[in-house]
Amino acid sequence: MERGARRERITRLVLVLVGVVAALIGGYLFYYGLTQWLDFQRGTYLMYSFLVLVLLVYVFLALPREKRIQLTAKTVSVLRCNQCGAFVVREFERGDYVFKEEGGCRKCGSGTCFIEEIFETSLRKRTPKRRYKIFR
Amino acid sequence: MMSLQFLAEQNPTLFLVITIMYALFFLVFALGGTRIQVRVWLLQIEDFVRQIERWSEEGRKIAVKAVREFGGGDRDVAGFVEGLLDFVFIEPVERDPVGVLKRLDHLLDVRKGRFRGLIEEVAPRADGERVANLEMVLEAASALRQLFFILRHYYIMSKESGNIALVSQMQVMLPFFSKIASAYREALNAFYDGKPIGDGAGALVASLLVRELGEEGGFRDFEGELVRAEVEYKGREIVVLRAKGPGGRVGKPGDGVLRVLKEKRGKVKRVIMVDAGLKFEGEETGKVVEGVGAAIGGPGVDKYKIEIGVVEGDIAVDAVVIKMSLEEALTPMKREIVRGVKDAKERVKGIIEKFTSEGDAVIVVGVGNCIGIGN
Numbered sequence A: 001m002e003r004g005a006r007r008e009r010i011t012r013l014v015l016v017l018v019g020v021v022a023a024l025i026g027g028y029l030f031y032y033g034l035t036q037w038l039d040f041q042r043g044t045y046l047m048y049s050f051l052v053l054v055l056l057v058y059v060f061l062a063l064p065r066e067k068r069i070q071l072t073a074k075t076v077s078v079l080r081c082n083q084c085g086a087f088v089v090r091e092f093e094r095g096d097y098v099f100k101e102e103g104g105c106r107k108c109g110s111g112t113c114f115i116e117e118i119f120e121t122s123l124r125k126r127t128p129k130r131r132y133k134i135f136r
Numbered sequence B: 001m002m003s004l005q006f007l008a009e010q011n012p013t014l015f016l017v018i019t020i021m022y023a024l025f026f027l028v029f030a031l032g033g034t035r036i037q038v039r040v041w042l043l044q045i046e047d048f049v050r051q052i053e054r055w056s057e058e059g060r061k062i063a064v065k066a067v068r069e070f071g072g073g074d075r076d077v078a079g080f081v082e083g084l085l086d087f088v089f090i091e092p093v094e095r096d097p098v099g100v101l102k103r104l105d106h107l108l109d110v111r112k113g114r115f116r117g118l119i120e121e122v123a124p125r126a127d128g129e130r131v132a133n134l135e136m137v138l139e140a141a142s143a144l145r146q147l148f149f150i151l152r153h154y155y156i157m158s159k160e161s162g163n164i165a166l167v168s169q170m171q172v173m174l175p176f177f178s179k180i181a182s183a184y185r186e187a188l189n190a191f192y193d194g195k196p197i198g199d200g201a202g203a204l205v206a207s208l209l210v211r212e213l214g215e216e217g218g219f220r221d222f223e224g225e226l227v228r229a230e231v232e233y234k235g236r237e238i239v240v241l242r243a244k245g246p247g248g249r250v251g252k253p254g255d256g257v258l259r260v261l262k263e264k265r266g267k268v269k270r271v272i273m274v275d276a277g278l279k280f281e282g283e284e285t286g287k288v289v290e291g292v293g294a295a296i297g298g299p300g301v302d303k304y305k306i307e308i309g310v311v312e313g314d315i316a317v318d319a320v321v322i323k324m325s326l327e328e329a330l331t332p333m334k335r336e337i338v339r340g341v342k343d344a345k346e347r348v349k350g351i352i353e354k355f356t357s358e359g360d361a362v363i364v365v366g367v368g369n370c371i372g373i374g375n
């Protein structure tokens, strides 16, 4: 990947420069169109500035963005006593597994706690649409 | 055009500039449109490939860390792991299909033995369960690495060709590759922690069934990295098979079923297979469906053995499938799947009640990776 890395960086820089130049020209034309000319000329300048704007949007859309990974899930272990049925939900710890014995029950004192379930829960509701937005 | 005429008279220079800009704009997009598009797509692909490279590197580091935890002495763990990640498996020739599954089975056994041997050598302080988990970590890291190699290969190929058709093909596939890659990445972390994954649903059904019908810890070691338990349900003799946990194993259910069939010659009336199955996008996770057939994935060796076994004995095969996506199968078990597991257990009991009579023997196979699921 190193071979093309420099050229890619240059391509990206050129794209940004084109965008900046286009933005300057567009801004100037927009200002000109709004202030300097009679009504029927404004349309022309606004049209040009609009074209430049389109180019600008295109260039900035072309710049790829980093995909951010967010922690949206958490794994929990559910411990249940085999005597009284009391249960505790806690965060998953390394070494946990389903049906693992986890010592005596604190509530009744006579039973043994087992890990009954281990599962993942979402911390936040993920909107399914966003996941396809990565590549537009 | 009135305005342009007016502009030309008032400010010829500006008129010229604008005209040239307009012409250039048109020329660039009309003649170079596809090239620009290719460039943009290549940038997107490159970013993606770089991300997969980072993930693959991250995977390698996790694998090294995992092995180091059980490493002994002054071994070059990093170099060793590198070798394991690039370990190749050459599939048997299929042009002469006679006995191809037997050959595949044998080669897979050899691979497993070799892989395990290497892990035991580099991580001497790991017990059987840890070795099984390390194996899964290395498999996932290796898969991520292979994916990166393949993607980089096609990226370079399509870039060198500069052909819009080639580049676009890769670009449209990116969301799918992204899904697969992130599934492997999450799987790697789950394996490292030893969390149960969605694929273990079948095995969990087997365990819950034994716990409900028999006594706890009713499983004992059986061949092919399996465990076996015998319970009774409404006068039927039920043999339950699953891979040995809580290490990351899938076992060889094909061998297990064949051996039980041989043992209970003619007595077995049904084989019920419980497995995680791929859902279609939009389908509900954890939905349980019933059907007919040997519900087992993998390279097809176990499926073949079970099919041969049931055809010879004229035995019915039922499938109970817990639906999930590929991501969900490889990542920590979701709550919906745990719910599906309980539902599937009831379905299995239903099938036994409905389709067998007292005195029959039934084999229930809980298929899947047992990581994080004790016996």
Ligand SMILES: [Zn+2]
Binding pocket: A081, A082, A083, A084, A085, A086, A105, A106, A107, A108, A109, A110, A111, A112
């Ligand atoms: Zn208790």
